[in-house]
Amino acid sequence: MFSRSHPYTLAVVALVTSALFTQLSAQSADPRDELLGLWKAKRLGNSGAARPLMIQRNGANYTADIMGYTIPVTINNGELSFELPSRAAGFRGRVVGNTIRAIWFSAPVGELGSGTPVILTPKGVNTWSGQVAPAEGTQTFYLLVTKKSDGTLAALMRNLESDFGGLIGVRGLVRRGDAISVVGGRNPADTVLLTGTYDSADKVMTINIASRGGSFDFRRDDDPVSDFYPRGKNPGRYVYRQPPALSDGWTTASVAEVGIDRAGIERGVQRIIDMSMDSINAPQVHALLIARNGKLVLEEYFHGEHRDKPHNERSAAKSVSATIIGAAMLAGAPFKLSTPVYQVMNGGAFPANLEQRKRAMTLENLMTMSSGYFCDDNNDDAPGNEDQMWEKQTDFLKFTLGLPMAFAPGDTSIYCSVNPNLALGMAGRAAGESPFYLFDRLVATPMGINKYIWPIDRARNPYGGGGMGLIARDFIKFGQLMLDGGTWHGQRILSADFVHRAGSTLMKIAGRDYGLLWWPQSFTVGGRTIRGYAALGNGGQIVMVFPELQLVVATNGGSYGSRGWRFVGGELLTDFVLPAVLANPRS
Numbered sequence: 001m002f003s004r005s006h007p008y009t010l011a012v013v014a015l016v017t018s019a020l021f022t023q024l025s026a027q028s029a030d031p032r033d034e035l036l037g038l039w040k041a042k043r044l045g046n047s048g049a050a051r052p053l054m055i056q057r058n059g060a061n062y063t064a065d066i067m068g069y070t071i072p073v074t075i076n077n078g079e080l081s082f083e084l085p086s087r088a089a090g091f092r093g094r095v096v097g098n099t100i101r102a103i104w105f106s107a108p109v110g111e112l113g114s115g116t117p118v119i120l121t122p123k124g125v126n127t128w129s130g131q132v133a134p135a136e137g138t139q140t141f142y143l144l145v146t147k148k149s150d151g152t153l154a155a156l157m158r159n160l161e162s163d164f165g166g167l168i169g170v171r172g173l174v175r176r177g178d179a180i181s182v183v184g185g186r187n188p189a190d191t192v193l194l195t196g197t198y199d200s201a202d203k204v205m206t207i208n209i210a211s212r213g214g215s216f217d218f219r220r221d222d223d224p225v226s227d228f229y230p231r232g233k234n235p236g237r238y239v240y241r242q243p244p245a246l247s248d249g250w251t252t253a254s255v256a257e258v259g260i261d262r263a264g265i266e267r268g269v270q271r272i273i274d275m276s277m278d279s280i281n282a283p284q285v286h287a288l289l290i291a292r293n294g295k296l297v298l299e300e301y302f303h304g305e306h307r308d309k310p311h312n313e314r315s316a317a318k319s320v321s322a323t324i325i326g327a328a329m330l331a332g333a334p335f336k337l338s339t340p341v342y343q344v345m346n347g348g349a350f351p352a353n354l355e356q357r358k359r360a361m362t363l364e365n366l367m368t369m370s371s372g373y374f375c376d377d378n379n380d381d382a383p384g385n386e387d388q389m390w391e392k393q394t395d396f397l398k399f400t401l402g403l404p405m406a407f408a409p410g411d412t413s414i415y416c417s418v419n420p421n422l423a424l425g426m427a428g429r430a431a432g433e434s435p436f437y438l439f440d441r442l443v444a445t446p447m448g449i450n451k452y453i454w455p456i457d458r459a460r461n462p463y464g465g466g467g468m469g470l471i472a473r474d475f476i477k478f479g480q481l482m483l484d485g486g487t488w489h490g491q492r493i494l495s496a497d498f499v500h501r502a503g504s505t506l507m508k509i510a511g512r513d514y515g516l517l518w519w520p521q522s523f524t525v526g527g528r529t530i531r532g533y534a535a536l537g538n539g540g541q542i543v544m545v546f547p548e549l550q551l552v553v554a555t556n557g558g559s560y561g562s563r564g565w566r567f568v569g570g571e572l573l574t575d576f577v578l579p580a581v582l583a584n585p586r587s
Helices: 007-028 031-035 164-168 264-271 312-331 341-345 356-360 363-367 386-392 396-401 418-431 435-447 477-483 496-500 565-569 571-580
Strands: 037-042 051-058 059-064 069-076 079-083 090-096 100-103 113-122 128-131 140-147 153-159 168-177 179-184 192-201 204-209 213-219 285-293 296-303 450-456 505-511 513-514 519-525 529-537 541-547 550-556
Touching: 031 140, 031 168, 037 386, 051 113, 079 179, 090 435, 100 128, 100 435, 113 435, 113 477, 113 565, 140 164, 140 204, 140 213, 153 164, 153 179, 164 168, 168 192, 179 204, 264 285, 264 296, 264 571, 285 565, 285 571, 312 363, 312 418, 312 435, 312 477, 312 496, 312 529, 312 541, 341 363, 341 396, 341 418, 363 418, 396 418, 418 435, 477 529, 477 541, 477 550, 519 571, 550 565
Parallel strands: none
Antiparallel strands: 037 140, 037 213, 051 059, 051 128, 059 069, 069 079, 079 090, 090 100, 100 113, 113 128, 113 450, 140 153, 153 168, 168 179, 179 192, 192 204, 204 213, 285 296, 285 550, 505 513, 513 519, 519 529, 529 541, 541 550
């Protein structure tokens, strides 16, 4: 005969059983599972906030008022300049008409930084005011962690600004207690790339990324519209929309108005939106713009990029340097493609005892990468390697002039970014004014380009070898300028002959056609070969010009450390954009 249990006794048994089950489950749970999923870390740059600036004139003297400081302004040959206390940043500009047009340097002399434009307008008598807006310097990281069949953790790191995870080859994550290691590398065997900790109570991974500013706190990103994805985790169907008309010089139209198949363009944009992001080689398309017959007909952004944000154009900015050089020639600066480099850079006469190969070097040699310098960007042992120059050198122009020679000028073209940088410096030296002012006066002002970020060396020279930041609607203007034979809205900026030579095959670099800092290219679509030329930059920065189709295509991307950039320079054009244009029998 069994006795009935008391309800209180049953409750105690249930609680004990539940506690034991929870304890056993916790003991058997894999601690690595806590790290599965998508994580995000973001740090805003400290220098990105706009600051009011006022300059006042009192007789022959000027003073600047910024950040609570009143600073005397130095005047030298018509140029106004001042430095913040401790020389933390600086200003250089000049009066043009009734405005002051200037460059703001984000770092002191002797440190790497960037230059951004400043326009000060009159505010009363002898007073000018405006905003100083340095580059933001924001860094955004995503970490996607999944479990492999053997129980180890796979990891994919995205960095929207520079694809840092792809560059260092992140492949996995290891957890030992509270310590975590990010592993991977360029070799098959995994090595520890980054280290950090995991706080299980707050669910935060803190990873030290020293080269990007220190420690970053990663938290789970469960946002369905996360910028990790092109347009969110579960995007809908894309519907084409005509770009808005703004006060930036672009006339806009629909794709149908310029003879482009709307359905074909929609398929192309949908392909970008639907792209899976679970591979390091997944294309990171940030922007896609199309202009035809001089009208902007497509403008789309992805991964959180937007119309007003400058994008690093990497080596596509070499073609911007070409534009500045060509514009300076047309404006009457006393130099041409056949002008000797060392003669201009030495004030009009060759330096004494200069070797013959350097005496023979011309501007065209610099612009076709055939200077003969020992400066291969793909060879870490080359004295003129770009990466090593950025790490160690102060004045890039002076450094380049002192490089040893490897070939006779004009014999061999090797990809080498010191060449276009020296070419830009040569334009400034010949014109007798900084390339900052040449760009502002001859290119940016007539083309309506008011926002840009220009990398500078430690001597505050603008860098002409790449890395300029431009908004996409301005980036594509350089292709339209070339397509229109060197004119923008009827105003001639480049000579027609310069445009022709720039887009023609003058040399070959590693078997690829090269002009004057532009790349001639051909695409075959439906048995038809379409010829054009492009400004090309790592990661998917492209302005592609197709003269026979009256077409310009521009992209921005973030595939700096992976093969994803091949999509925008290949499949996007051959499978979507060009077929949509060629669908019109008149194209």
